[in-house]
Amino acid sequence: MSPVAKSVTTDAQGEVLLKATGLGKMFGHVRALKDVSFDVRKGEVLAILGDNGAGKSTLIKILAGAYDPTEGKITVRGEDKVFTGPSDASASGIATVYQDLALVDTRDVAANLFLGREYRRGPFVDRRRIYKEAEEILSGLTMRLPSVRVPIYLLSGGQRQAVAIGRVLVGGADIIIMDEPTAALGVQESERVLELVRNLRDSGKAVILISHNLQQVWQTADRIMVMHLGRVAGIRTRTQSTVDEIVKLIVYGGEADDGELTATDASDGKGAAG
């Protein structure tokens, strides 16, 4: 939590970490995404809202490197990127916390945090370092975990979410995509997970939060991008918008013609100090 990160708040003045321009995706003749443009800045939470079939999952799969976009480009820290696979995306500092969390239930917390990047010392796994760093990472999160030696299957949904987020931090990612992190959680646990999301933002990460839950988005997001039928229906700064307006965008799509979209882009572009 550097002092720089502290000053970055809802005005989204941070450096643009990820920028998507005119992304489109066709599956055969079916158009899943059209002309999706947005950016995410350091120290902000961008929420992506939309009904089922609005194109949210297609979009995050493109950002995570799982799908090739049919058109448009992705720019990470000012550099154009072509992802040929998820490893390219993670090499660019983009990490995705999937809905299924991708944890190994039978292994303990530390093993999951360092899954696939276990430190080694000589021919062996450096357990001492792994357990030590695992404790450090988890003590930095607001979610309480009993111990880094507890297997995942004994943890609650929120604690599992925390481990999945911790894993992203181990990987050193600074652009974090979270797919419906609270979908399977109770009220209290959801609250704690959202707290985690805000902490990530405050520590200078860019968070893309995909959600169905407008109320939770309202508590957490700095900006809200609404998708409708594969297009961007609008991008709003939370402090300058109302729940009503967002709901209308979700349901009716609002300003989904190309002219308006460009206007939204332009107004957002002004905010970017870059």
Added chain:
Amino acid sequence: MSSTKPPGAPLPQTSSVAPGAGLKMRHLGILNPRTWFVRGPAQLVPERAGRTSKFDRFLDLGIYAALIVLFIFFSQASPYFLTERNLVNVGAAVAVTGILAAGMTIALVAGQLDLTVGANVGIVSVVVALGVSTWHVGTAPAVILGLLTGVIIGVVNTILVVKVHINSIIATLAFSIVLRGAALIFTNGQVKPLIDPTLQNFVSYQVLTIPVSVLILIVIYILGWIMLTFTRSGWHIYSTGGNPSASQRAGIKIGRVYFGVFIVTGVLAAVGGVITAGNAGSGGPAYANGAEFDVLTAVLLGGIGLAGGSGRIQRTLAGVLVIGILNNGLTLLSVNTYYQQLARGAVFVLAVVLAAISEQRRSR
């Protein structure tokens, strides 16, 4: 230890115990006496209290308790049981099953089953016997040929499971029938004697009364334990078995993990085949017929989950010893062999039931 923390206490910045402290004790798992009287993780995780119940802990300790109970029972019931000679017999009798079970454990932890191990022993014993007696290549080259056969079996299993995407139970079962057929063809259905006693002498050679076959068994379990617990490959085997897709997304090459696992089970079974040839003084196409079920019994008794991603190899060794002691003890007590067969079947059923119960309790 962190287990004494009251529920709800915030996670301290750093644990009061240095993470590396007590490293050696912790790796003993359930053998670590300090864990015997400490309550399980149920206390640590108030939200999920009761998930690790007394019953779970009983299941955990069960195999060691069974081992001790059987040992005490037979040592009281038969005056011959505790003799040095008999215990050496038990060791020699379980050596091959134990070695196969070590491989099966690693395969199961990775979430795969290798049912070729019995046929592997059969064909390797044949290859060794042919090498010594028909091709006259000498004992050591014949043994190497036998081990190479194990490697080839592992490669074929990998191709069937990883490249052709056949379920490992079906693939290895089918391939084992092929192997038995090949062994029958090589020997014309006959048992092939070893004309050179070198291998026999080597396998039964005793170092401080411990036969070489048992020493090999011990070395394999120590190496297996080190590999699974302390190496990155071992960690990847656990995670691949626990959640293949998550492991893959985390950058682990799971095809390579499966390849390594099938090679290890293939070679370990081949080692079993070499020892079998040495013990019998011959190679036979029907040797170790049905051994995969004894092996599975031992592994499941040891609590190695069928679903993959869990289990400890030292528990498999306990399962192997339980079966070995049971067989030996029943024979010493002159129990009718038909009833012994029944007892073996019953233990297999019990092992499967225990495995199913602990599986259900582990899944949410």
